[in-house]
Amino acid sequence: MKKIRYAVVGGGWISQEAFMPSIAQTGNSEMTAIVSGNHAGAAKLASFHGIEHVFSYEQYDEMLARGIVDAVYIALPNSMHADYAIRATQAGVHALVEKPLAVSVAECEAMIAAAEKAGVWLMTAYRLHTEPGTLEAIDIIRRGEIGDPRIYDALFSFSMKPGNHRLKAAHWGGPLQDIGVYCLNAVRHLFQSEPVGVVAAAAARPGDQRFAEVEEMISATLRFPQGRLAHFTASFGASEIDQYRVIGTEGQIEVSPGFRFETAVTMRVTRGATVTEKTWPRYDHFSGQAHYFSDCILKGIRPEPDGGEGLNDVRAMLAIEEAARSGKAQDIVSAPRPAHPEPSMARSFPPVDRRLLL
Numbered sequence: 001m002k003k004i005r006y007a008v009v010g011g012g013w014i015s016q017e018a019f020m021p022s023i024a025q026t027g028n029s030e031m032t033a034i035v036s037g038n039h040a041g042a043a044k045l046a047s048f049h050g051i052e053h054v055f056s057y058e059q060y061d062e063m064l065a066r067g068i069v070d071a072v073y074i075a076l077p078n079s080m081h082a083d084y085a086i087r088a089t090q091a092g093v094h095a096l097v098e099k100p101l102a103v104s105v106a107e108c109e110a111m112i113a114a115a116e117k118a119g120v121w122l123m124t125a126y127r128l129h130t131e132p133g134t135l136e137a138i139d140i141i142r143r144g145e146i147g148d149p150r151i152y153d154a155l156f157s158f159s160m161k162p163g164n165h166r167l168k169a170a171h172w173g174g175p176l177q178d179i180g181v182y183c184l185n186a187v188r189h190l191f192q193s194e195p196v197g198v199v200a201a202a203a204a205r206p207g208d209q210r211f212a213e214v215e216e217m218i219s220a221t222l223r224f225p226q227g228r229l230a231h232f233t234a235s236f237g238a239s240e241i242d243q244y245r246v247i248g249t250e251g252q253i254e255v256s257p258g259f260r261f262e263t264a265v266t267m268r269v270t271r272g273a274t275v276t277e278k279t280w281p282r283y284d285h286f287s288g289q290a291h292y293f294s295d296c297i298l299k300g301i302r303p304e305p306d307g308g309e310g311l312n313d314v315r316a317m318l319a320i321e322e323a324a325r326s327g328k329a330q331d332i333v334s335a336p337r338p339a340h341p342e343p344s345m346a347r348s349f350p351p352v353d354r355r356l357l358l
Contacts, residue, residue, distance in 0.1 A: 071094035102310070160236035
């Protein structure tokens with residue numbers, strides 16, 4: 001079977017913890033290169049995972065021209081996504097890019113245009129789009145099992161360690177971009193529509209130096225078509241929680257845990273006096289995501305979470321930031337999505353224990 005050859009661009013925590021360990025079990029993907037600013041660390045990772053080539057960032061274009069990779073997985077700070085994705089697609093290489101896709105609408109549009117011109121796929125790395133429990137929640141609402149969905153509420157929080165690049169304004173860091181994006185992305189597909197307006201507020205505990213450049217937490221209330229409302233809070237300064245709830249006219253769904261990749265998804269569906277609970281096995285989200293993207297490349301099928309998917313979230317996040325900064329409601333205008341995550345996208349790979357953390 002032909003395998004899609006990946007270069008891992010950025011050898012930081014998410015690559016070491018999640019992406020690199022996940023590839024071996026997919027069956028349709030392999031890693032043939034790593035691009036990093038830490039040659040010694042990259043060499044150790046390459047030896048551990050059986051990756052043949054190690055390149056510096058200065059050698060990135062050389063690597064792309066060598067014909068040794070079919071796709072790149074870009075796990076760099078947010079401010080670097082557009083540059084490295086555009087250079088890859090211009091070289092005829094597919095790009096899987098961590099979210100948020102980029103730091104501006106213009107950058108997202110440039111990434112989309114470059115991929116379209118080159119005839120390659122650009123996919124935003126929304127791992128939950130292939131997670132079976134998440135897909136079941138979307139499908140339950142799609143089937144009308146809780147009636148008309150009216151309210152969405154979500155919380156995603158953990159305490160960020162000092163010094164992380166996600167606390168740097170220059171990289172468009174902050175809890176909205178890192179974890180709030182999960183809350184936002186989920187409701188867009190649970191409601192099967194795009195937000196049309198938002199009010200928001202941000203806050204930080206006085207004296208906490210972690211939040212000298214970005215907010216500690218942010219809350220947003222989004223208006224959706226058909227008179228629906230969605231609210232979420234994302235925080236880098238409170239204890240761990242990740243959950244969401246959708247309340248419809250005939251029942252409700254609560255998913256908790258709902259967003260993290262280290263835990264199993266658990267769902268409770270309530271309709272009147274009937275309560276149904278289900279916990280899925282803990283799946284490897286990154287194996288599922290890579291397998292799905294490689295499958296799209298091999299079959300010539302546009303991935304559902306393409307560049308346009310990432311663009312819509314960036315557009316909404318920028319409106320949320322402006323609403324929080326100005327204290328004024330903001331309108332949001334995004335194109336409807338041509339497709340939403342659906343059951344055939346589910347991938348059920350077991351967790352992987354073999355990893356090297358530097």
